[in-house]
Amino acid sequence: MKKQKYSCLEKNTxxxxxxxxKLAxxxxxxxxxxQRVRYGYCDRDIWMMDDWFLSVIPNMLDELNWTRHGFPSALLDEQNMNQDKEANERGDKEWGRILSEMAHCFREANDRTCTRNNPYEEEWAKAFWTLSDSYGTLGEKLRTEEEIKEKKRIAHFPSLLPANRDLWNKYLEETKKIQEYQRACIDQGMELLRKWVWDLWD
Structure with a gap:
């Protein structure tokens, strides 16, 4: 299994x-x-704790699943002390499924790794570029006379243009659906974590 990277190093942007x-x-x-070596986490991990959790924990769960040597005894029939080979295989398979599901839920809750994409993402991005090209970076040319007179620096977005209203509504609706899906995933992942946290060792 190839380890997934999650570097603490700040890259040149x-x-x-x-x-x-560069020296700084x-x-x-x-x-x-x-800090990573001494404390197990660093300042950058704290600044993006949600991203750290939803990126690193799924990777750890996957590696535990690939390298484990057993499974929780709770997955066996407690009434039957003489478990046969098939019972152990079922328990082992179920534990693998649980770990995979947990990792999957956390990855789906992560914006960077979620498999659901907004079908209007590209079209909406083009609307931003069109606004920038036609009306300035922040839509300066859309300012009202009052805003110009008072020298207000107000950002104008594509959604304010009548031609983009329908696109904005569709984009927003899809975004809400994805967010609801991600919320359901994080809830399921945390429920599994709550139930099996004491068994995440090997």
Whole structure:
């Protein structure tokens, strides 16, 4: 099984990074690595704890599933002390299913790994670019006379344009459906975690 990466290192996000900024970033990364080794987590993990949990825990569950040597005794029939081979195989298979389901639920709750996509995502992104090209980055050209007079810096979004209203409503409706699905996934994952947390060892 190939391990999935979840680095604590801060990557360069600009095209040209001057030496001072690079040294500062390296210094932060050294601190993050030290914190990971010393405490098991670092500042960057705390800043994105939800992303850390929904990314790292599923990977750990998968690895436990692939490398485990047993399963919880609760999956056996407590009334039958002489479990046969088939009973053990059933218990082992069920434990594998539970671990897989738990990992799946947490991954589906993660925006980056969820398998459900908004079918209007690309079209909505194009609407943003069109707004930027036609009316300025923040839709400055859509400002009212009052806003211009008072020098207000108000962002105008594609949803304000009549031509985009229908697209916005569809995009928003699909987004709500995905969020409801992700909420159901996190609820199911946490319910399984609550039930089996004391058995997550090997």
């Amino acid at each position: 600009v095209r040209f990074e001057n030496p001072v900024e 970033r390296w210094g932060r990364n050294l601190r993050y690595m030290y």
